[in-house]
Amino acid sequence: MFTGIVEIVGTVLEHKELDQSASGGNGNSMVIGDAEKILGDCNLGDSIAVNGVCLTVTEFDKSTFKVGIAPETLRRTNLGQLKPGSHVNLERAVAGHVRFGGHFVQGHVDTVATIVEKKNDENSIDFTFKLRDPQYILYIVEKGFISVDGASLTVTRVDDKEATFSIMMIAYTQEKVVTAAKEVGDLINVEVDLMGKLVEKQLNYQIERQFSSGNLSLEGLVGKIVDKKLAEKSI
Structure with missing residues (x-):
């Protein structure tokens, strides 16, 4: 860890x-x-x-x-x-006696992303990355954790449709990591927050169990959600 x-x-x-x-x-x-x-x-x-x-x-x-x-x-x-x-x-790897200053990072990279935009914002750098494997955008949320080349950073923007996300790198971090020197077109390693994957697995398990047991109340709830989304798109 x-x-x-x-x-x-x-x-x-x-x-x-x-x-x-x-x-x-x-x-x-x-x-x-x-x-x-x-x-x-x-x-x-x-x-x-x-x-x-x-x-x-x-x-x-x-x-x-x-x-x-x-x-x-x-x-x-x-x-x-x-x-x-x-x-x-x-x-x-973290030792048991140290303070935990970032977030839980496994070191198990999920995918890579390409730098598609890099611009200065005062003394910070605003990076935007596009995922090679777009399915991982599901686990990336605004103001959530993300590991970029092993550095714990905060997500500032997410575009689910384009499978892109952004971070803001402050001046202190720029001096401590390799990512600051990378340019548009370069690849970075991405590890999404483990909690999102765990929650998804548990929800999928519970839904499958409910359907296999013939619990139609859950099926009705899903139907209502689908009907609501379709109605929103038709407006």
Whole structure:
């Protein structure tokens, strides 16, 4: 579990598609440097969020660490685009004794989004993103939490039809995360708030159970909602 409060920005030193070393596991691996600040208490097997993606440390020294990247992770995230010299947001998994400054971030990225607009608003930056997978807009609400490249941010606008959402990045955050330097057309990792997905699953379960038991009162309620929506569209 993570907080979405980025600790430092690291630098990709090496990115291999087929790492045959013992710590590479014959798969995709990445070595990240400039990470001294977060490696003092590091152990093999620890989790570190890299651009919001929870990855397992397979090798480390005083300033660098290696992680393996699964094919599913490459499909879901922007990590496949990283190359030596790329900068990444880093956060250690949260410890039980620390204050929780952001929101509950799993490090399980749902999808990516493209920056479609970037503009200054006084000393802040107003970003608008378009989701690659539009179904995830269901879980994004105005003034709700969103994890963008692992940074906990507040949603300022949502367009359900266009599958876009916006955030406002203050000056302090701009100095602490990699996203501030990205431009229109670049990809960012998105993790939606877990609570929305949990609520949806529970509601779907309850509705299916009601229908399977023959409870027509729920069916009538759904019918009324549908009739109301159709009437609104006809006005």
